[in-house]
Amino acid sequence: MSQTPTEQAPTHSSLTPLDIGHRQFPGRPGGYDRAGVRAFLGQVADQVEALLRERQDLRARLADLERELDERRQAEDEIRRAVVAAERIGHDLRENATRQCELMIEQAQSRREVLDRDAEARMAELEAQHQVRMQELEAAFRGRFADLERDHHQLTLERDRAHAERTVYLDRAFNERHADLTARLSVVRAEYTQFVSQYRALMQSFTELSARHLPAGDDLSLPGAGAALPLDAPTRVEEQQFV
Template identity: 55%
Template sequence: MKFTPLDVRHQEFPNRMGGYERSGVRAFLNDLADDLEQQLQQHQTLLERVAVMEKELEAQRQNEDEIRRAVIAAERISHELRENAAREAELMVAQATTERDGLLREIESRRNELEAGHQARLSALDAAFRGRFADLERDHHALILERERAQAQRLGELERAFSEQHAALTTRLTMARQEYAQFLSGYRALVASFSELAARHAMPEEPALPVTSLPAGPVETGHAADAHDPADAPEPAPLLGHTLVTAGALTPDAEDRPMRVEAQQFL
C-alpha cells in the first residue's frame, strides 16, 4: 500500500488510555508527510530524469544503430566500391589491352601496306626508269644513225657538188685552153701580119723595139692549176721590134704628109 503525504497528514488514530500524545504524533506525521513529500518530489524528479536519460539512451541507441548501420553500409559500399573499382580496373586493363592489340595490328597492317606500296612504287619507278633508259638508248641510237645518215648524205652531196664543180671547172679550163689556143693562133697571125707591115714601112732612124714574149698560158689557181701544166702549152715565137700603124696613117691624104707610125709593144 502506498501512502501519499496527504494521507500521512490526515491519518487519524483511535483514542485509548495510555496512548501517544496527539501533538507529538501530529508533529511527527507532519514531518513525515513533509519528508515523504520531499522524497516523492525527488523521486518524481529522478523518475523524470531517468525518463529523459532513457529517452536520451534510446536516442543514443538509435544513433548507435544508425551509426552501426551506416558503418556497415559504408563498409559494404566500400567493399562494393573496391570490387567495382577492381572490376572496372580489370575492364579498363582488358579494354586497353584490346585497344593496344588492335592498334598494334592496325600499325602492323599499315606498315605492311606502306611497305607493299613502297615496293610497288620502287618497282614501278624501276620499270619506268628501265623503259625510259631503253627509250633514251633507242633515241640515242636513232640520233646517231640519223646523224651518220645525214653526214653520209651531206658528204655525198658535197662529193657530188665537188664532182660537178670539178667537171665544170675542167670543162671551163678545156674551153679556156681552146680559146687560148685560138687566141694564140690569131695572135701569131696578127704578129706575122704586123711584122710584114713593119718590114714594109720600117723607118731607118727609129730604133727597134725590145723583144717581148707572150705568156705561155693563163694564170690558174686551185684544181684548175693542177689539171693544166704550163709546160704543155706551145711557146709563142719571139717578136722582133714592130710598129702599129694608126688609123690616121690610112687616111686619103697619107701620101701628102709623112706616115705617122706609133710604136706599140704587145704583151
C-alpha cells in the first residue's frame, strides 16, 4: 500500500528513536490499528535506540582500539628504533671494548716488563742480603759452637773430677763400712762358736743324765738334740742385712 506525500517519512537520511516514537499516521477507514502501530513503533524505537547505543559503544571501542593500535605501533616504532640504537650502541661498545682491551693488554705488557725488571733487581738485592746474612749467621754459629765446645769441655772436666771425688769417697766409705762389718761379723762368729760349744756340752750332759736316771726305752731328748747348727748361719744373715 503506497503512501501519500504527506504520509511518507521525512527526507533526512537517518531516524532517531524519538522520531520513530512520535511518528503520526493519518487515519483512514479500514486502516491499521493505531494502538498496535504505536506499540510496534515503540518496540522499533527501543531496538533502534539499543542499536544506536551499541553502535556508539562499538565506535568508542573502535576508537579505543585504534588509539591502542596507534600506541602499539608507536611502541613498536620506538622498540624498533631502540633495537637499532641498541645494535648500534652494541657495535660501538664492541669496538670500544676491543680497543680498550688492546690498550689494556699493551699497558699490562708494559707493566709486566716493569715489574719483571723490578723483581729481578729486588731478587738480586735479596740474594745479596741473604749472602751477607748467611755469612753473619755462619760466623755467629762458629763462635757459638766454639763457646759450646769450650763449655762442654769444662763441664766434662768438672763432671769427671766430681765423679772421681765421689768414687774416692764411696770407696773409702765402703772400705770403712766393710772393715766395721767384718769386725762385727768376727765378734758374732766367736760368740756363736762359744754358744754352740756350750749348747753341745749341755746336750751331752742332758743325754748322760737321761741315760742314767730314766728307764730304758724312754726318749726325753730335747727338740733339736743331736742336730748341729750351721756355723755360717749368722754369717749369711749378716751378709743379707748389709748387701
